[in-house]
Amino acid sequence: MTLQDKLKRLPTTPGIYLMKDTHGDVIYVGKAKNLKQRVRSYFQKNQQHSKKVQRMIFNIADLEVRLVETELDALLLECRLIQEIHPHYNRIMNYYQNYCYVDFSAAKMQLTPTPTTMSFGPFRQYKKLPQILSILAETYLLPSTNRVTQQMIRQQLPEVETIPLATRFSNCRSFFAGKETTFFTLLNQRIAYSANQQNFEHAQLLKEQLELCQHFYHYIKQRTDFCQQQQLLLKIPLTEEKQKIYFIAYGQIIKTEILKNEQPVVFPPGDFSSQPLEKADVDPLDILRSYYTQHH
Known part of the structure; x- marks a missing residue:
């Protein structure tokens, strides 16, 4: 399937996208609440694109997308992949070491x-x-x-x-x-x-x-x-009938669950405890804390 075919078939759901060069190497990882709208914006003529973005677009030969259920999932997956892959055109979250x-x-x-x-x-x-x-x-x-x-x-x-x-x-x-x-x-x-x-x-x-x-x-x-909170719940609507529940303890997601809106939400049992922060934890923690603060 060509790159143009992939662009035409992009969904309007949340996810992350991996831009690849002619060698198949990932040169950029991004996230989107609406994949179709976000990814296709790169390939539309736009004089507001920075020189860095223009260089990146010139080197894009292939595209991979991964679908997720919520915008928060996309944010966290983007962060994890940037930390793992270290794409050339990503600056934020790429140097946690x-x-x-x-x-x-x-x-x-x-x-x-x-x-x-x-x-x-x-x-x-x-x-x-x-x-x-x-x-x-x-x-x-x-x-x-x-x-x-x-x-x-x-x-x-x-x-x-x-x-x-x-x-x-x-x-x-x-x-x-x-x-x-x-x-x-x-x-x-x-x-x-x-x-x-x-x-x-x-x-x-x-x-x-x-x-x-x-x-x-x-x-x-x-x-x-945020890291001292023993039990936090974050509820993100998926449809009119369902929502995704994030169970958070001491700054970490310990479990997620998709439930109908009328179903009771019970925090899972367990002996959860605070753990020392590692360098790789800083960006995911800030993403989760910021999203919780904005959407709780």
Whole structure:
């Protein structure tokens, strides 16, 4: 069957699609709520296609689709296949091996590729994470802070040096655990000081840093809370009469079941427990958590 024949026969149901080159290698994996609409959009003239997409389309020689029951199934299957195959044109979820941990085991705060008993994570290794560590370190005047920054922080937060160093590290650990921390109070004090000194440019920079840290901290709290839930139910309609039930415990799908709408839903028995997150778990967990939050 030719590629054009496959495009004509695409269903309008959820699924994932695997684009292949002339050698049969998968060069891109995507997901769709409506396979026909999504896949055929690649082959329609569209000036909004990026150069990367245009190059990919030029190299497509074959197509494979896999049907699933729901959009969530498509999202999770897409993630798993990207992690397994590492297609050339996929960027998101393709480099989970590079995710890292924030480690405190050597009496300092640093990023490490492997976990220890004093580390938090794993987190995506993206450009903002080193910046967050730097903001925390300078706000708490950790030993790694350079002398120029130390003088500035002493003016903005003269009381910080009176706080025991162990307590300052403890507040940094609380940040990455999603627990209560004095960090945001201190950072707001720094903003107020700069504004009072009419150094509005620096105050604005600190506000941007505050927003960055708040966003990341909020993500940690949401992820931690989701992973602590013992029993969650997600119901996704399939037809007017049936729905698919996802039984979730400690951030993982432990069972799925298709039931009629009027059938009772009973959480399966079992001794489920929280497990340490691995790097490969981060993206599937975020997909499940985000979908649950949006559709629960």
